[in-house]
Amino acid sequence: MSLKPTTALMDFSLINKRQRACLSLAVVGLLLSAPVQAVIPTPESLVTTGELAFEPSPAAAESLTEMPIVSASSGEQAKSIPNVDVDDKQNKQAEALLAEWRYQVKEDHLAQHLTWRRLLYFLDDKTSLFNKDVSKSLIDDPTFFLSDSSQQNSQQNSQRDGQQDASAEMDAMLVALSEEVAASQGMNSHGANLHSSSSHSKTSANNSVICRFPARTHWLAGILGIDSHHLQADCPAFDDWMTMLAPEQLSVMFAEEYLDSPTSAFAHTLLRIDSKASVADPSQIHHAYALNDTVDGNPDDAFAIYALKSTIGAYSNVIEIDPYPMKLAKYLKDDERDAWTYQLDLTPEETKQIIRHVWETKDLDIPYYFSTDNCASEILRLIDVVRFEQNLRAQLPYAVVPSDVINLLDNEGLLLDARYTPSDSTVRQAQSNKAKTATDFGYRASTKNAARNINSTEYNLMSSMSDDLETVINHGIVASDNNPVDRHPLQMAQVSIGQRGDNSYIDLGLRSGFHDTLDRTSGFPQFFSLEALDARLRFYDTDGDDDELDSLVLENFTVVRGRSFNPINTDSRGKTWGASIEATRVNDGSQESGRDHLVGSVGYESGWSWAFGTPRPGTGEMPPQLCYTLLSGQAQAGRGISKGFRVGAGVNMGCRYQINNQLRAQAQLQLPYWYHGGSGESNVHGHYWQPISTLGLQYDIDKKQALRINSSYEWQNRI
Template sequence: MPINLKSINLKSINLKSINSNLMAIEGTPTQLTRRARLPLTIAGLLLTVQAQAFLPTPSSLVTTGELALDTNPDLIAKNLAKSIDENKQDTQNVQNTNAEQLLITWRQQVKQDNLAQHITWRRLLYFVDDEKSLLGKKKNKSVVDDSSFFLTSNGQQDSAAELDAMLVALAQELTGSTSNSSNVKTNNSNSVLCRFPARVQWLTETLNIDKTALQADCSELDDWMAMLAPEQLSLMFAQEYLDNPISAFGHTLLRIDSKASVADPSQIHHAYALNDTVDGDAADSFLIYAVKAASGGYDNLIEIGPYPKKFADYLKEDERDTWTYQLDLTPSEVQQIMLHVWETKDLSLPYYFATDNCASEVLRLIDVVRPKQHLLSQLPYAVIPSDVVNLLKAENLLASTFYTPADSSVRQAQLNKAVQAAKLGYQDLTKEAANNIKSADINLSSIMSADGQTLLPVTIAPPNNNPLDRHALQRGQVGIGQRGDNNYIELDLRAGFHDTLDRTAGFGQFFDLEGVKATLRLYDKDDDKVNQPKSVVLQNFTLIRGRSFNPVNTAKKGQTWGASVEATRINDGSQQDGTDHLVGSTTLEYGKSWAFGTPPANSGEMPPQLCYTLATGAVQGGRGINKGYRVGAGVNAGCVYQINNQLRAQAELQLPYWYHGSSDEPEVTGHYWQPITTFGLQYDIDKKQALRLNASYDWQDRVDANDDIKLSYMRYF
């Protein structure tokens, strides 16, 4: 007959009797056949009821005195959801317990090893630990002012708090991923594994965390790393380029090589460029642009793009020779640097032309993976690209060197061969043919392939402009001299860079740029004479002075020009026996230059000698001179002669016409010519020392001292 399961009372069931009957049934096959009228399903049900008595049963399934076997779908779903919630809560409790255990272990190790103050951890957060800067960066505060870069609200000021927040996040990631039995990655770009992979990498290595247990789908990061495929990093140096003020001191960027470009460096289409530059406003004037770039008025901009396009900007557009140096980094260090770039590439940080620039960023990235070398702190006041190259060489971080000629150097090599062949009588070289070789529009010869994706073999000899061969940029000078009847000792200090008489190795030909130079004179004066100078005078303070020479008879494109901003002593020729006065002076020059002589064989260098003619304009002002100011216009003409590798000479005639304004005084003239001739000669003792002779003669007969001659010892450091 039908059995009503709801009517079964658990208390009324005699379990011993049931078991005895089952044993009897089980004992004899014959008896089992005779008793087949009892359905086996009822026995199974009773066994289930017996087993249920020994298992924990959710209260929702048991009614008072009854077994709740209901077929109501809503009730079943409700009971199932409640059971799942209880299981989730149990799982969460287990996860929390595991996370707390991990945190206890990690925090003990962090405290024991003082990892919160570890230099690598602080550098990953942009804390400045050991850099001495004129701008006075705070050591206990990250230079990053962006809350998205930190997990805690006070992470910018507290590296320990930020480290603990990372540990908490990692513990949650680890315990959460291990509980996922399907081992499927969680798609969460906001995970610390995706946001801060370099920090995670360092922590997992330092704390011996099993990184394979950390699961997150970082699709954007994975795609970015797959695109770059970083296997090797190289430093590319582009020589100084005066026609662009931001590149006047040279430029560096990182070349990111994949396996293909490592195997064949000419396959530059398999490489990427990482370029840190100024995010300036092109609409700003030159002066505003320069001031903002120098004072942090612009943000920096990290550009990452195909290497051929960026490389072509230097070789073809600016026509600057480049030198590429493979960095001696391990594969794991390369990977860590690129992971850190991912963390920092979108940050808005101020750009400072002298201290936080393209070159300092290279050192900062290497410092992250080489904490014991302190590269950035070794260049405390100004970070110049060529100084960075030399520092990396001194620290044994350069593995190889590769020269790439600019398009102008390729054309110049062709012109040199044609000129040499004409001199030897092998073939004629007409003016039109020479102009066609020099023209960047007609002669499209380049070291880059026609499609701009690969490099052709270099067939010309490397020039003498490898920055590893240059003298140090700072220079001290002690000299003895005579101005008129007065003897003096002169002390001179220059922060940088190079003038036309300095040792030429390591610089572009005829490179001429000086910045922040001061000269003091200590006179041994005779009080019995009139118009005696003071005992100590500031002879000159140069803020910036430079000349860009692009000879018209070479393959160089561009103009020849010059400019200077300085305070200098001048002879006032407006009145009889006019003495010297310190004035502020701004000068502009524009003209033409020519190169002559025989260049090195099979090279893209220009002829070694140079002559130039420049139209000039100047404005000067200061106390002591007539009317307090004078304006002038004239011509400067001179030549630079390279006698040999150690000896150079320069002679110049300055022919300005000055105007002070009209004057009613009979002894004062408001306008006059003031021709001045100068001569310089330098002998290089070695890479760090030199002797220099300077002489000048002022042809204006109304000044108190016409001649000035000086012999100096110079030290580069």
């Protein structure tokens, strides 16, 4: 490989015998050439020590002492010797460094080290749905790699691509580093100014390998024992960025689920970058920054297209670095979502290394997968870069949601103190609760106008953030019971026994997420209801007596079903609504033999809800009991039902009662009116009412286990 001429690292004494110098140079050229060094074992004398990048062997040292140089101390130029100049010495120094580093890399198998592969975005993922067992970098941007298919690797004498081969990229990195280290040391020894203020010098410096890949350089320097003084470079862009962020500590911020925005329905996580000032006083958020990994989607796309592209990786991710107050205000004030912040158990040096790696990757086009490679998984990937032994990302299931990441970090002992920050609606609700308590105990009289002013977003401007959005204000509100660390697992298995008419059955179910209104409430937003990818198989014990029932059926497959409750008598802002997409078994009331048909179903609800009861003292929680009335519309299609379809409209009414911390009950009455279209058959109805009443009861055994009783009855004379 042809090496760029550089300046020598070391100064040696000049002797007067020209013939001896020429002979020595020949010996040095042989001993220090890259091909020879690549195969000759490196003695301990070549290991990096002290101020020099390497310690030469006695023979090499004797020869090198006869090289003519420019003395850095005296500034006097030695006598000129033919074919020996500064460029030659610098070139040989780079070759010597490269040979030493290659030997150590080979001996310690450093090119396959997990940290190196993660720095290159080799995920080595055994669980990812889209990238399982893919042994290449997820990044296809050529600017991220020094080794490409056009470069020839001098060590292996083969052409390799850095995206496909971590070893090739390691070697290309070593080549570049050896040249820059030799050049910088040579310039230092000859009094060159490395910190030129000219625009051209800064542009060139920003493009150096030390400036482009500071995380790779830092890791290699530590593991190869390269003295940090030999890696000095003028990196204006990177240095200004690090000065702005001043990273000392990282925390994970969790913004709770927000059903009124479909893209926020599964919650959100981001990293808070703290400087020394915000570490000393966490309320001084204007000294902190937010590192947010999100989808770079097209806002003009319809929601269905947006969701599909986000799921299949058709959009890229984007890394946003913003002042932390701006991001926090979006969640607390705009969306009115409570936030939890957890300090990560990382050292300041690990924090800086993560930020160095972010610098290397922040401008790259990386596919974004809503369910697998998203804001939550990226946090684990960054921690894995500095904690390779914990292998956090590989511990996640196929679908990754923010609360899973919080629970995993907690289980791994990586979360330190937790800080709760109530949203604006929670602050208003806390005031409302306090005023109602004072009224109930006769401390003060309440008027409708006073209550209206508390609930009004126009008149009540109290918030957890100061008016200048620079400080978090503590209003003394007790933390709500929505800390995601306390929630039940999102993936739930279900085993049920039941009776339908004269037939008994067993249900086996699996729900990927999230939570329904009967589930254990701790860790979730109040009245939260969202289920996704829920499948249930039913085994009937018919004994051959019922020809209408198969012994094994798919009872239900829910793609998504949820309800957003915003009670009108609370400080929660928004409307109450619900939606569902599922395949489910229904009874067709239009005909006598219309039992048990599998149909595809889409539904939407909108209406009102009310909360009642006494909330926990000192909190901003709403009252614990809930009732609702929803106007509903549904469309269903399936081969077994009359005309192959039916559409319905009606009313759904229900109440959920929190009996105690472990026991809840829910009752609901559905009043749909179905229409199939006209029929010429006298015994087939084209339209009809089909009321359905349901009752549910759940008792929580612990965080992971519960007992539930469900019953339903269809008030239709043909069923």
